[in-house]
Structure formats: C-alpha cells, structure tokens
Amino acid sequence: MAETETKTVENEALRIVSTSPHAHSGSDVQHIMLDVIIALVPAFLVACFFFGWDAIRLTFACVLGCVAVEALCRKAMGRDLGIADLSAVVTGILLAFNLPPSIPTWMAVVGSVFAIAVAKQVFGGIGYNPFNPALVGRVVLLISFPVAMTRWSQWTIPSPIGTVDAVTSATPLGLVKTSLLSSGTLPYSFDNATMLQMFTGATNGCIGEVSAAALLLGGAYLLWRRCITWHTPAFYIGTVAVFSAILWAVDPSHNMPPHFHLLAGGLMLGAIFMATDMVTSPVTLKGMAVFGIGCGVLTMVIRKWGGYPEGVSFAILLMNSITPLINRATRPRVFGHARKKTPDKK
Amino acid sequence: MIVATTVAIGGMGLVCGVALAMAARFLAVHEDPRVEELTEILPGANCGGCGFAGCGEYAKAIIVDGAEVTLCAPGGAEILDNIAAFMGVEAEAGEKHVAIVLCGGDNAKAPRRFDYNGVADCNAAHAVDGGDKKCNHGCLGYGSCARACPVEAIEITGTGIAVVHPELCIGCRKCVKTCPRFIIEMVPESQATHVFCSSKDKGPIVKKACQVGCIGCRLCVKFGGESFEMDGFLARRNYETPIEDEDTVIDKCPGDCIVRQEKSAAG
Amino acid sequence: MASYFLIIAGAVLVNNFVLTRFLGICPFLGVSKKLDTALGMCGAVIFVMTSASAVTWGVQRFLLAPEGVFGKDLRYLQIIAFILIIASFVQLVDIAMKRFSPNLHGALGIFLPLITTNCAVMGVAVLNVQLEYNFIKAVVFGFAAALGFAVALVIFTGLREKIDRANPPKAFQGVAIALVTAGLLSLAFMGFASLVK
C-alpha cells in the first residue's frame, strides 16, 4: 500500500486534484471577446465602404493604441500581460466606432490611453472596471475636443440604391437639435428614403454607428452565440421607442418619430455592443432589464432636453455607475426562501 | 453698529445654546466615561487578538463585563501595567510570546503528492483531498496565515513555506487560529532554537514525505535532556528548560529539523 | 411649479453639489464604504441642509439685511452667523443620533460633526442669498442640493463596494482609486450639462 503511493509519485506525472465540478462548458473569456470582434465585422465593412481610409485608420489606431497601452500598464504594474483575452481589442474597436471619421489619429490614441489606462487598468484590469472603457475614452474626447468630435465633413457617397447622394454635414440628431434650437422647427420630414439611408448607413455619424443593419446582424450573431442575452438591448431599444413615440404623439411638430430615434445616432451600437458589456452591466436578468430601461430613458432625456444631441454614451455611463446598486436590488428570491422580499439587514 | 452686531450674534448664540442644552438634557445617553479612557490606553491596533472586535470593544468588555486585563498581547508589559493601574488590579506580564511556523519542509525538501488546482488559500487547499503536500503536517504555503496577520509579520518564502519574522510579530495569535494544519505555535520571544517539524507520524512515513522531518529518534532528548520532550514520534522543545549544549543537539539531529533561527536571516 | 422642478432637477442632476460643484467631497469619500452608513449620512445631511437653508434665509432676511430688524447692513456677519447656525444643527443631529441610533452614530464617527465644515451646507446657504431665492425656493433648493448629495453618495457607495474588491496597483489603492472613480462618475454626470438652463 505504501508501495502504491511511491509508485504514484515516481512513475506518473502528478494527477490534478481540484474541487468539483470537473466538467466545464468550454466557454472562456477569449472566445467571448473573439465572438464580439466577429460580430463587429459587418459594421466595420460598412464603415470602410462609406468612410474608406478613415475607418481603417481610426480602427487600427485605436486597436493598436489600446493593446499597447494595456501591455504597457500590465508591465508597469508587474502583472501578467493579459492581452491574450482580446478585451483590449474589443475596447479599441468600440472606441474607434464611436469617433467621427475626420478626427486626427493622435486624438484617437489619446482616447485609447484614457480608455485603457484610466478607465480599466487603474482598477486592476478586466473585470474590475466600473465604467465601460471605450465610452470613457469617447466622453473624454467629446469633452476635451468638442469641435473635432462634432465636425462632420460633407461628403458624397455611392448610395446602396445606385444613385449618387450627397450627405449633409451633420448627423441627423445634430441637425434636429440645432434646427430646434435656432428655428424651433424640425429640419426635415422623415421619409422612407431617409429611413433606408439611415438603416443601411448612408448617413453622417461616428464610423461604426451609422449602419443599423450591420449592427443588428452583429447583434443576432452575439445572441446566437449566447454572448449576450436579449434583455438589455431589447429593453433599451424598446424604451427609446416607447419614450419617443409618446413625445411624437404629443407634439409631432417638435419631435422626430420613434423609428428615427431608433436608427439615429449610436443607439444600435450602444444597445447591442456597449450596454451589454458584461463587466459593467448587471448580472441578473431582471437587472439587465432595469439597466436597459434606464439607458433608454436617460438617452431620450438627453436627446430631448440635454445640451448634447446624442445621449447614448452618457446614458450608458450613468447606468454603469448604478450597476452595483441594480445588482443589489435585483437579487433573485433564493429557492426555499419566503416569497416576501427579505429586508436588507442593518 | 457695534451694538447691533453684538446683539445679533449674541442673541443667535444664546438661542442656539439654549436649544442645544435642552436637547442634550432630554436626549442624554448615559455612558461610562471610563470606556473611552481605557480605549485610549489600549494600542489602537484593532487586531482582535484579545478575542473582541477591536480595542473599543475590549475596553468595554473589561469595564462592563469584567474581562481579563491580560488579553492584549500587542500592548506588551507597558500597556498591561497601564491597564492594570487604570482598573486598580494587579497583573503580571509574562514574557512576550511570538508565533512560529513549526515546519521546515519547503518545496525543495518536502514533495507534493498531487497538482492542486484551485483557490490559493491553505484552508481551501486543505479541504481538497487533504491538501497537496505529501506530509500531512507540513506547511502548505498558500499564505492563509500571512493574510490573517495584521502587521505583515509572516512571509511566504520563494520556496513555498511560511516564515514568521519574530521581531515584527505582535503576538495576536490570528495565524495560530487560521492555520488548518495547526503547525503555528506561540513561543517565548527569547528562544531561537526550535524543532521545525509538527509531524507525529512514524519515522519511515516522515522520511518519505520530507527531508527535514522529525523521525522520533530521541537523540535530542538524549543530548538535550529536559529541554526536549517526546510527543509520540515527535520531539518538542520544552521552553521552560534552556538547552545546555545547543550545538551538539543541533548537530546530532539526523533530520536536521532542530534549527537555531538566525535573527538577521529572519529580518 | 415648473420653476421648483427646475431647481430640483438642476441641483440634483445638472449642477450636482458633489459631482459638478465639487462641494462636500469629505463625507463623500469618508462615509461611502457601506450603504447603510451612507444612507444614515444622507438623512443627516438632508435634515441639516434643509433646515439650515430655512433658518439662514430667515437670519439673512430679518437680521442681517439692511431692511432687517436692526435697520443696518450686517451682511458682513453672514459667514459667522451661518456657521453658528449650521454648527448648532449638526450638534442637534449628533445628540439625537447618539440617543436614537448609537450604531449609526458610531459608524459615522467623525464625519457627523464634520458636516459642520461640510462646504456643501455653507454653499447652499450662501447660494440661496446669491441667487436671491424667496423662502420656499431657498428651502426647496436646500433640500434638492442635499438630495443631489444623497444621490451622488448612494451611487458612489455602490461603486465603492465594487472597487473595494478591485485589484488596483499599489499606488492607486484606497482613496486614490476612489477619487479616480469619482472623477469618472463626474464625467458621466456631464451628460446632463445644459439640461436645465
């Protein structure tokens, strides 16, 4: 018996011993991030089609910037490199997608530094950051360089319908805001052709947010791969639809219709890719629903009454900040506990 | 002008003062002032070594519940004297005891029996198939004691074993309580020579599990007399009796587990 | 009615005392470790700020202003008079809390008397004078400012519980990382800029 023991040690490699379970679903963080990257490919292709070189330039600048900053930070902290989990790549792509095409490369790199160094690695890296890094990067740029971040050159694009179309020098939301502020009227009526343009991406905006179609395709992929649940995007988009529908029904001469709000700005990008960021959104399904509703309300409040034409980034950051509270409030009733909610002790 | 100023400020002060005085009177809370004073005397490390949640609680326990005054290990003799004087009792401080990890089997000397995959915590590791160290009484080296230590006096060496720095130890016993293998003991601070093994197993078993284990040969008892005693197959130091011929005992120990702890090496 | 709503929305969201005016940072960092304590602090601050707003308005109007009972311009006494009032209210809360909730009193510790020096309270009193609010508006503004403080504190406490479990590099542990988080939270609140003019 003692002999068996000796044999075990000397003749075989040591066995692995751990607590149960000894089986695993096989999913890991790297694969999830890879799936997110794959889901972003359609939007990237559309961006390349409409913005050409700028889309490629910004995406590469941000991805390289984020990965490099992540590696540098990890090294400076004396920790494992940890760039293999691809989360920095995702942050980079999302940050680039949230930038206007004309912004200089160095600004994109500054955004990447803030996104990774200040919003993520200072907290200890993936899993610890309370705010979505890409959005922090965008908002820092938006506040620091408001002109560059809202400058949209007029450009001519080959429309997918076949004709050549001129695109105005502002985003649809920006146009609505300035028009309402200056003349108190809506800039244009929202017809089917405009809607189609905005659905496909033939409109002005940040490079990754213009094409609702491509983003929805990516969202469908993420749902199919079980990377996200439907709760956050559905409640987010649904809330925006309901909120804008009410405003529109009350006063159609000063409010754009709900389908405009769904297609305009960064809503699709935000709802599908940013609000669903695992680290900074709630863990419970109920919490995800609350999170989505909150994002929707805040987005519409800022779009309607705020100083900025677009509120998606701020809305998601604000909801990020109350994610811990949502988690706390939406803990499910534990099996075998009374139906009544147990009061939070002390 | 000056009159107005004086009246205004003075009047307001008077009104506020009267209101507060009434509030203080009607909402008064009786509190033994000695608790606060005694808390001041205690070291304020809030280490919990006394068994109460922090110095304030201990002070309360002494005054309200009449707890022992000798429980504050970090305070040492000086603070004990102060407490005793404050409470008007007599108490004698023994010699300060410090913690020591009675195991010398690091990764180079004591093999592991399996590849443990899990939480890096001794209590967690000990609960998984009995711990991965081949010796059942060996230090697992996952640092539960080091994390429990309020003053960072315990270090996990590069070779995977816990070592207490006696000069930093405040004697709070938290590590003693947390070690799942019960191999940390309190020893008088002045003593430097210890039996660095806690295995009560028979010699052959110890030999297989560790190069520096006590095999129960009794040579230390033979050469060191009453300064050592046997606990089954394990030799233990009897700290009451000093070792006469320390070098011989250290030299004779076949397991090399009787070691004089060098202060400089530990510091 | 709408103007009151604007005062509240303005003080809570747009010009949040903590996140935009950077007033009251001390208790904001000091008592944001546990939600229960933070809620207790919120209650204390709401009480002190609302009542201090009311009383300081009265003092300003009837004692210090030239048209007050003394008929002289005593406005140079503003700061000392306000401090006296605020300190008395804080003392009152302190005494009452010690009596009715000793645990909370212990948990808040030094931060309870420190409400006295909480610049947010002083700030609201002074702002009331500057903005020339009438009595009701002053009380509403005081309450809304305190509510803004409470909202920021509760949100931050939630975040704090998350970042306390985070793993920042050594140089950033503790208050440093809390301040970074507060900065990011403030960044998020900038989304409300010019929500209310």
Next chain:
Amino acid sequence: MARTKAQFKINGGVHPSYHKGLAAAKAIADMPLPALLRVSMSQHLGAPAQPTVAKGDTVKRGQVIGEAAGFISAAVHAPTSGTVKALAPAETATGAKAMAVDIEPDGEDAWVELTTHACWEETDPKQLVEIVADTGICGMGGAGFPTHVKLSPPPEKPIDTLIINGAECEPYLTADHRLMLEYADQIAEGAAIIRKILGAEKLIVAIEDNKPDAIDAMETALKDMKGDVTVLVLETGYPQGAEKQQIFAAIGKEVPSGGLPMDVGAVVENVGTTLAVWDAVVNGKPLTERVTTVTGFPVQTPGNVRSRIGTLYSDLLDFCGGTTGEVAKVISGGPMMGFAQHSLDVTTTKTTSGLLFLAPDQVSEFTSMPCISCGRCVVACPMYLVPSEISQMIEAEDYETAEEISVLDCIECGCCAFECPAHRPLVQHMKQGKSHIMLKRRQKKG
C-alpha cells in the same frame, strides 16, 4: 399507475456532455473478491461508526464491524468473511482520514445468519425501520444520509409523497440506469416497502427522458401497484436529480431554506437505496455491496461493476482492464459533484456511485481570473443564488455579507463553475464560505 411529464420546471441548470454511452449498455458485472477489503468507518455524512472488531478477529459477511455512533450514523458490516488484518486510519475519498478495518477475505464468503421478512406487508413499520437501521443502509446517490433517519420523520411532519430518484443526472454515470433495467421489480417492491413505512399516499418514480428503456421498465414493474403511483418523466438536464430540485419538479413545492424534504411532506430515495432496502427486508441482507460505474475514455472496458464495500479503487480499475493512455484526473463520483483523487489507494464506500477517469484533454483547469460579471452563473444556478457576487465576497473574506446573500443555501451542484467563462473555482469559494460560517456558528454555540 400513470406516466406523466414533469409539470414544474426547475430554475437554471446546465447541459453537460453526458457520455453515458460508455457504460450504459454494459450489464452489471460482479467483481470477484479482491485480496483485501478496507472498510472505512466513515461511510457517509455524520458521525463515523465505532469499530467493534479487533485485529485478528474472524468475521462473517454481514457481521457488524462498526456500530452506529449517534442518531445520524449507520452501522457498518463486514463485506465478506475473513480475518481482520488491521485497524488503522486511512484516507477516504474526500481526503479526510477515518478509522478503517482491513479484512482479508477467506474466499468462503459465508453470511451470518439472516432473518428474512418476505411477508413484510404484515410487519410493523417501526420494525421495518429497525431493519433498515440494522442493515446499515444509507443514501447511495450522493451524500449518503442514513436512510433510517429519513424514514422516521417526527409525527408532526406527515409524509404524503415518496419520490424514487432515478434521474441520474450526473454525466458518465449509469449505475442507477442499469439497476432500473435489471432490477425493476425489486426496486418497485422496495419502493412499496418504503411507502408502507412512511405511510405515503403518493409514489413517484422520477426518471430523466434520456433513459426511455428505464422508464418503460419501471412502468412495467409498477403496473399492478395500487394507489397513486406515477412514473414522472423529467426533462434531461443537470441537476434534475438534486433532492430539492427533484421535489420541486415532482410536486411544485420548495423545501424551505435550511429545512428538510419532510417539511413539504416528501421523502426522496435513490433507486440504489430502494433496492438495498428491498434486499435488507426481503432477504435480510445488510448492505455489503453496491454497483459502481467505472468509466471514462481512458478506461479499457468501462462498465457497471458490483463490488464489495471496501474495494480498492485500483482493484476496481484492474477489473475493468486498467487504463489506456494518460490519466490526468481521477474522480470518485460523477464529474459535477465527485471528489478528485490523488491516488487509487482509496476504497469504495456505500456512496461510491462512480469512478471516473479523465484524459488530459478533458480536464479544464480553474484560474484566478477576476469575475467578468457575465451573469451566466446567475442564470445557471438552480437555487436562484448570485454565485458571482458570493464568490467575490468570500474572496474578500466578507463572510457576513456572503451569509446575508444566502451562501448557505448553495447545494454545490457545480452549475455556476461549469458555465463560468473566467473558469473561477466558484464551488470551492462556496465550500470555503460555508465551512467558515458553520465553524463560526459552532464556536458561538460551544
């Protein structure tokens, strides 16, 4: 007699790869007596038994060698006739050490005198419980709660439902499946005995729908039974066989937190236990053997082996032809809740339902990565816990909050860790938290 689909859906759960095909078709094989049987006195949860033999004693099969110590304890019997070679502490499958009796079989395999109760229908239920206690039967599915304790509920807790658990939701394991196929009639009679003891009106046999042949077999066996008898078809999914989940799936009632199934008028018995009760009552035989699934891809001939309690794992493996290729992990039990073993120098107990060998490519290791808050564990948890949060509390050694958010309700089923993309050792955190809290409570009491 009716066959129904489960009406109530349990929360969460996971769908691991079952790999039941490795051994499901293999009929139960009897293993010849090995050279040594080491019977641990710690066969189950609760107090270990007290040995009643000394070195050198000769024993007969079925003779008591360890008597129950305390209420939650069961007697241990000699698994064969032979000589007691040694009494020494030995490691059990959980890694703890417990006293064990080494018996060298004499090859005769002679039984002690047995008292049979073929006409149990006329026997007093109390006497039947005594038989169950005397024959050392304990739950053979998992934790091994002594069966006689379950069968003697206090009078204020009447039992109306008896559930026979044939779910066998653990991947790889097929022992219960084979028992239902080969001993359906005996299990049915065993169920009837337990039903009589409890006075339970309803009898439910719960089986997952991935075992249609077992469902058919049990249906046939229960055809003529009177009263409210159901074969309940459960959706295949883990953990359908967990006691609390199964009760919910069967009758839609939640066992209260910290309570027992008897609090909702139910008792769950595993099919193996039911068969053991039949054997004990009808044949008078104490529990001395059980069926263990020896399986895994590295095993030469996986199968379901009936062996004596106290058989060395190495002997069990040898009987199955040893292993081909590298083995990275050995598990006593199933992959979701079993205990990993560092050596095969451990012996079977009454609860050893499987012995599983995993090749290196099937082992996924835990990491110390931080939680990425994906929420998959929350979706997977059948107890509606928030494992991510609890595990972070325990990492931060905040046991009080962990207790507030119900870590003690965790059933350690492993669904959370199975799903975790960060590969965090969630179950270990739960175990750590639970043992810490329980220790604190004990210290407070005494």
